[in-house]
Amino acid sequence: MTIDKETAQAHTTAADERSFDDALILAIETSCDETSAAVIQGGKRILSNVVSSQIDVHVRFGGVVPEIASRKHVETITLIMEQAVREAGCSMRELSAIAVTQGPGLVGALLVGIVAAKSLAMALDIPLIGTHHIAGHIYANALVHELRYPCMALVVSGGHTELVLLESEGRFQVVGRTRDDAVGEAYDKVARALKLPYPGGPHIDKLASQAGHAMELPRAWLEQGSYDFSFSGLKSAVLAAINQTRMKGLPLDEAALARGFQESVIDVLVVKALRAVREYDARQLLLCGGVAANRGLRAALAARCDEEGIELLIPPGNLCTDNAAMIGAAAHLKLKRSQWTELDMKADPALPLESWSVTACGTVPC
Template sequence: MLVLGIETTCDETAAAVVRLDADGEGSVLSNVVLSQVAEHAAYGGVVPEIAARAHVEALDHIIERALAEAKTPIRALDAVAAAAGPGLIGGVIVGLTTAKALALVLGKPLIAVNHLEAHALTPRLTDRVPFPYLLLLASGGHTQLVAVRGLGDYVRLGTTIDDAIGEAFDKTAKLLSLPYPGGPAVEQAALAGDPLRFSFPRPMQGRPEPNFSLSGLKTAVRIEASRIAPVTDQDVADLCASFQAAVVDMIVDRTRAGLRRFRDVAGQPSCLVVAGGVAANHAIRRGLQRLGAEAGLRIVTPPQALCTDNGAMIAWAGAERLLAGLTDGLDTSPRARWALDPTAAAAGKKA
């Protein structure tokens, strides 16, 4: 089957065509992503109104290009999938409304995809990972440890109680006058820094519940930067290296706690999947590889182009749902919030 995927939940306008063969093998025929980084850089973060307007202006052309690169006539599609949330509601509306229009005109099924589920299922496209597995989803807007037990069957084991990991990188970069996006800028600066110069806290370390906290660490960076002001380039490098080292230690410790909790709800994981934009950080990858060796567990990280927001992950999630007979009506609503694990959301835990 051939599925078009549309992603507009934040500041990437993306569309892709993915094929799912009868043997379960998936292939990405096209994956077109238009980044809005330049539009938001002056503000040090994503401005929702600017993002939504940019999606409106670009999406038709991105879809057209995705179909052309896939050499797929639009009427050859078997379904149209779009991220229906969670995300910036203006952008979500643009993508979902476009998908509804295409599905209506083509007479094809519509699949409203949870953006988080798309991240969760990507390793099944890239590595054919079998259920169940542990997912660490770390991005600018989300930080979660999830037991992926099957399609639509997710147990959130832990989440952040304040900032997402990617958000903490961005805010630290802004504090130190580094460019946006902050994650790559902090990682680059850290290469020239001393990770032992500043003794930053490792929030939540050692606690049995696999939750994360970043606000205290972020505050510690601000306090140290203020104490030694004015900061030199070497000071900035050392602050970044020490901050990043603390984040790596925290992620490894929290993921270790998540593995213990995973076995209570899903047995033995087939692997640990690391997804989301933060997964591109090499120091974090190395830390998790060490954890994998310690636990005897394979670490799966999709290619960087499929870790950040993209249309291929939406198309693949749509293909898996279509195969299972799960489609949606044209009255489906966009959602700013949409928890993978409804029971965790109902219990009042941070989504």
């Protein structure tokens, strides 16, 4: 949602007399179980990026408990914002805008960040920019690389598995998505079946690297030409393999099973991502999201992209997982087009990515 042109111009004059290349954005991310705040200059320079993880709290439950996550955000959000501004070496009055994750995510967790962002934007009389979580993951790459459009993004995380075409800056088109479990969710479920700690992804990745061979498991390609993903059948195949082995009283080669599972996941992700790059004439492939830290996936994508002459961009590990710096990078796309968000913005746990695309005209209203 955007505000009228007159108000937007007033905000621009009052809050940001510098060029947008120097604008300071305080970004807030509370979509799941990380409380994070960052100060980003010009959409690309990270002045601070503070992340408070709740993994130690949720690990005993084997997954994120939404109500506990919300309470922890409430306990830490003010301290994290203050720390981010302090580490950036600026004052609150020097900020040009406040950005915050509007969705998708856990609604209670999102609300904590949104209330904090609204309060600060109102107190400082500067623009508020509600930001899409997945747009943040994609534009984490822009913090360390130059993006060349059109480009294709492979988004892999605990809640999302998507192929997103960026025809131009800030213009998103989802060409493929998961029909059931997201890849990170599948990793966690398989890890739980193997009695590995939460979060499961790093433990499966480590276990798979220790295997001398891979257990043969199915690949879900879906119908011909589809860019969608499905991992529920693979998860069921893993559970069936575990149960059959135990029923026969045989020892389970957990490393081989982990490697077989990971290879099945990676094969589908890599093949579909590269096919999408070719079909849509993308100039780059961007790997994004928490699962982008997976060593097996990074290595497989790098090898295939090298073979086919495709430029692959992967952010460093600390920018793959949820963080506020990526939210600031994405929010800058809206800031420089004067596309603010109204203060009555609500959390949207199912916010569509395409709806967050920047408008074509560059200023409001269009």
